[in-house]
Amino acid sequence: xxxxxxxxxxxxxxxxxxxxxxxxxxxxxxxxxxxxxxxxxxxxxxxxxxxxxxxxxxxxxxxxxxxxxxxxxxxxxxxxxxxxxxxxxxxxxxxxxxxxxxxxxxxxxxxxxxxxxxxxxxxxxxxxxxxxxxxxxxxxxxxxxxxxxxxxxxxxxxxxxxxxxxxxxxxxxxxxxxxxxxxxxxxxxxxxxxxxxxxxxxxxxxxxxxx
Amino acid sequence: xxxxxxxxxxxxxxxxxxxxxxxxxxxxxxxxxxxxxxxxxxxxxxxxxxxxxxxxxxxxxxxxxxxxxxxxxxxxxxxxxxxxxxxxxxxxxxxxxxxxxxxxxxxxxxxxxxxxxxxxxxxxxxxxxxxxxxxxxxxxxxxxxxxxxxxxxxxxxxxxxxxxxxxxxxxxxxxxxxxxxxxxxxxxxxxxxxxxxxxxxxxxxxxxxxxxxxxxxxxxxxxxxxxxxxxxxxxxxxxxxxxxxxxxxxxxxxxxxxxxxxxxxxxxxxxxxxxxxxxxxxxxxxxxxxxxxxxxxxxxxxxxxxxxxxxxxxxxxxxxxxxxxxxxxxxxxxxxxxxxxxxxxxxxxxxxx
Numbered sequence: 001x002x003x004x005x006x007x008x009x010x011x012x013x014x015x016x017x018x019x020x021x022x023x024x025x026x027x028x029x030x031x032x033x034x035x036x037x038x039x040x041x042x043x044x045x046x047x048x049x050x051x052x053x054x055x056x057x058x059x060x061x062x063x064x065x066x067x068x069x070x071x072x073x074x075x076x077x078x079x080x081x082x083x084x085x086x087x088x089x090x091x092x093x094x095x096x097x098x099x100x101x102x103x104x105x106x107x108x109x110x111x112x113x114x115x116x117x118x119x120x121x122x123x124x125x126x127x128x129x130x131x132x133x134x135x136x137x138x139x140x141x142x143x144x145x146x147x148x149x150x151x152x153x154x155x156x157x158x159x160x161x162x163x164x165x166x167x168x169x170x171x172x173x174x175x176x177x178x179x180x181x182x183x184x185x186x187x188x189x190x191x192x193x194x195x196x197x198x199x200x201x202x203x204x205x206x207x208x209x210x211x
Numbered sequence: 212x213x214x215x216x217x218x219x220x221x222x223x224x225x226x227x228x229x230x231x232x233x234x235x236x237x238x239x240x241x242x243x244x245x246x247x248x249x250x251x252x253x254x255x256x257x258x259x260x261x262x263x264x265x266x267x268x269x270x271x272x273x274x275x276x277x278x279x280x281x282x283x284x285x286x287x288x289x290x291x292x293x294x295x296x297x298x299x300x301x302x303x304x305x306x307x308x309x310x311x312x313x314x315x316x317x318x319x320x321x322x323x324x325x326x327x328x329x330x331x332x333x334x335x336x337x338x339x340x341x342x343x344x345x346x347x348x349x350x351x352x353x354x355x356x357x358x359x360x361x362x363x364x365x366x367x368x369x370x371x372x373x374x375x376x377x378x379x380x381x382x383x384x385x386x387x388x389x390x391x392x393x394x395x396x397x398x399x400x401x402x403x404x405x406x407x408x409x410x411x412x413x414x415x416x417x418x419x420x421x422x423x424x425x426x427x428x429x430x431x432x433x434x435x436x437x438x439x440x441x442x443x444x445x446x447x448x449x450x451x452x453x454x455x456x457x458x459x460x461x462x463x464x465x466x467x468x469x470x471x472x473x474x475x476x477x478x479x480x481x482x483x484x485x486x487x488x489x490x491x492x493x494x495x496x497x498x499x500x501x502x503x504x505x506x507x508x509x510x511x512x513x514x515x516x517x518x519x520x521x522x523x524x525x526x527x528x529x530x531x532x533x534x535x536x537x538x539x540x541x542x543x544x545x546x547x548x549x550x551x552x553x554x555x556x557x558x559x560x561x562x563x564x
Contacts, residue, residue: 012299056342058295065296101291148426149461177377177400178423 009042012062043112064108094153126160273333275323280309318519363508417451
C-alpha cells in the first residue's frame, strides 16, 4: 500500500491518491508519517527525475495535483493534532507581474515537501508580503518575476522587509526566467534557483539553518 | 470559426452573450467596437512601418502572424495547466483539435504575410518546448501539427521566423528536418553558440543578446556580448543582430545605441553581400520545394467543411437571396470578401490579442 501510494504520487494519479491515503490512515499510519514517510519522498523522487531530465513540467504538475488531493485529507488531521509544518513560506509573484505557473509549481512542491505555503498570488505589493511575513511568522519568502520590468519589484520588496524590521528573520529566495545569481546578489537576496525543484532545496536549507 | 464565435468568444468576453440567449445592447456594441478598433489598430502598422523606414532606415522585421496549433490551445483555449491535464486525460482529442486548427492558422499566416515575400512570417513559439511539455508530447502533438504548415508556407515562398522564446535547444535536431533556408531561427534563452553549431549551416539565426544585459548591463558589457556573438555566429553570414526577447520600456536607450553602432561598425562583411541574399530568394516559387529535405506540407490533409477565410459559405447565402441574373461570380466574390472581414476579426482575436 505504501508503494502504491508512492506510485500514485509519482505517476500523477490524483484519482487513485485519495482512496490510498484513506486506506493508509485506516491501517493506522499516522498523518505525519504519511507525509514524511510516503508523500514527501515521492515528491522528492519526482523532483530528482526532473533535475536529471527524466521527467518534465507536466509530470511535476500532475504529481503536485495528486499531492494536493492527498493533502486535502491529511492537512485537517495535522492541524487538529497540532503538528507544525516544516516551515512557513510566503510565495508571491511581485508587483506588476502576472505570471504564475512557475510560482504555482514552487508552491505545490513546497507543500509536497511539508511546508505551509502562504500563496499571495500575482502582482503583489511589497507591503502585502511584509504583512504576511509578520502575521504568519514565515521563515522564507519566495519571489517570482518573469519580466525585466518587474525585477526591480524584488528589490523594493526586500527593502520593504528591511524597513519593517523583519528582514533578519527571513530568507528571501528569487526566481524566474530573467533572474540570475548576479541579480539575486545585487538586490541582497539569500538565494536564487533556476527551477522549482531548486527552490525546495533552498527552503529546506533555510529552515535547517535556523533550527 | 463557428466554434470561436459561438463558444469561445462568449466565454472569454464580458460583453458577448452566449449563442441562443437574448442579445443585448452591449453585445451588439462589442462587435462593432471590437471590429473597428481592430481595423484602426492594424491600420496604424502601415503608418508606423513607413515612418520607421523613412526616419530610421529600418524595415519591419516580420509580416504576418502564426502560432503552432498546440500553443494556441494552451495559450487561448485551455490554458497551460488545462492543456497539461487534457494531455493526461484526452490526448487524442487534443490531437484532433490541433489538426482542426491547422488549415485556419495556415490561412491567416499566408494572408497576412509580406506580399513581396522579403521578410518572414512571425511565428511566436511560446511554450511548446521541453520541459514545458514532454519529448513524447512534442513528437506526438506539437511537431506533427506544425511541420506541415511550415513546409506549406515555404512552398508558397514564405520564410518563417521561428521566434523561439525560452530555450528550445532540446529540439534543434527536429528543426533540421525543415528545408534549408526555409526558416530564420531566433534564439532567446537558448545557447546561440550551440545553436549555430547545429543549425548555422542550414538557417539564418537571430538574437542571443540577453535583455537583462540591455536593461541592466553596462555599455561595455553590451559591446562584449555583441562582439562574442558576431565573432562566433556571424562570420559565415546568416545572422541578424537582435535582443533575445521582446524589449520593454526599461531597455536602456544608451545600450541600444551601443548595440546598433557596434554592430554597424564591427559586423561588416568584407566581401560583397549580394550572395547572401540567395538563401532568401530560394523561397520564390518551386525552388523552395527543390532546395529542401522534402516534406509534403498539407498534402493529404482533409479539407475543412467550410474553407478557411470565410464564416458562412456562399452555398448557404445564395439560396436566401433572389435569383442572380448577372455574373454570380462577382456577387460571390463580394460575399466572400466581407465574410473575410468577420473571419479576420475572430482569428486575430485568437492570434494577436
